[in-house]
Amino acid sequence: MNIIQKPSPNFDGRDGEEVTFLILHYTGMETGQGALDRLCCEEAQVSAHYTVDEDGTIYHHVEESKRAWHAGISSWRGQESINAKSIGIEIVNPGHEFGYREFPPVQLKAVKALCLDILSRHKSIEDVLAHSDVAPDRKQDPGELFPWKDFAEEGVGIWPEISEEDVLKGALIRDITQGLRRVGYEASKPQNMLLAFQRHYVPEAFQEGTEGIACSLTKARLYALQSGHLISSQ
Numbered sequence: 001m002n003i004i005q006k007p008s009p010n011f012d013g014r015d016g017e018e019v020t021f022l023i024l025h026y027t028g029m030e031t032g033q034g035a036l037d038r039l040c041c042e043e044a045q046v047s048a049h050y051t052v053d054e055d056g057t058i059y060h061h062v063e064e065s066k067r068a069w070h071a072g073i074s075s076w077r078g079q080e081s082i083n084a085k086s087i088g089i090e091i092v093n094p095g096h097e098f099g100y101r102e103f104p105p106v107q108l109k110a111v112k113a114l115c116l117d118i119l120s121r122h123k124s125i126e127d128v129l130a131h132s133d134v135a136p137d138r139k140q141d142p143g144e145l146f147p148w149k150d151f152a153e154e155g156v157g158i159w160p161e162i163s164e165e166d167v168l169k170g171a172l173i174r175d176i177t178q179g180l181r182r183v184g185y186e187a188s189k190p191q192n193m194l195l196a197f198q199r200h201y202v203p204e205a206f207q208e209g210t211e212g213i214a215c216s217l218t219k220a221r222l223y224a225l226q227s228g229h230l231i232s233s234q
Contacts, residue, residue: 002056002057003058006040008068017085019086020127022086022128023089025048027091030098039061047068052089052091052111056107056110058110064122076185077184091111096143103142108147130196132199132200133184133196133200144206148201162221166220173222179223194218198212202217
């Protein structure tokens with residue numbers, strides 16, 4: 001991997017917390033250079049451990065033993081202080097505000113290699129999550145164009161593998177909000193949890209115009225996820 005050291009002053013200690021999450025973001029800025037400048041600007045008070053540019057270059061900002069400031073107000077499975085328990089990777093992409101677009105293959109290859117390297121060294125990591133998973137009221141990144149299924153097939157994160165039984169039992173789900181909370185989501189608006197789940201696990205909804213609707217595929221994948229019917233897991 002081609003890793004360039006570009007230190008950020010924005011970090012502190014983990015307060016004894018173990019790393020159990022790997023959080024993926026997009027930069028959501030007009031240019032990659034603008035994102036790098038912001039992540040390394042003391043006044044901005046934000047950072048990540050790594051940034052992966054569109055050409056596959058990886059920038060290292062904060063040592064993994066330190067807490068970078070990337071997740072903000074966030075929670076997962078009732079756990080808060082996600083920054084203290086996570087490693088954060090920023091992926092250069094203008095995001096929904098500035099012209100969201102597909103991630104180049106060379107960039108995805110670098111992100112995948114970096115994730116696998118991190119996972120190989122941090123056996124304590126239990127979940128690979130989107131920023132939108134842990135902060136569904138505020139965030140959309142890395143968004144519905146990120147290929148979570150492809151990553152899961154190579155050992156980064158998980159993906160629900162649905163069977164006919166999952167489809168049938170998923171159709172019986174009456175309280176989608178309760179199911180999402182059981183998986184780990186928390187939000188002040190239940191609709192935001194549903195959208196975050198679909199961005200990660202049902203990207204087809206955004207192609208078909210069913211985002212925000214508890215469609216049959218959404219229920220099937222939620223049931224499969226709850227039941228541990230997965231393509232891959234850490």
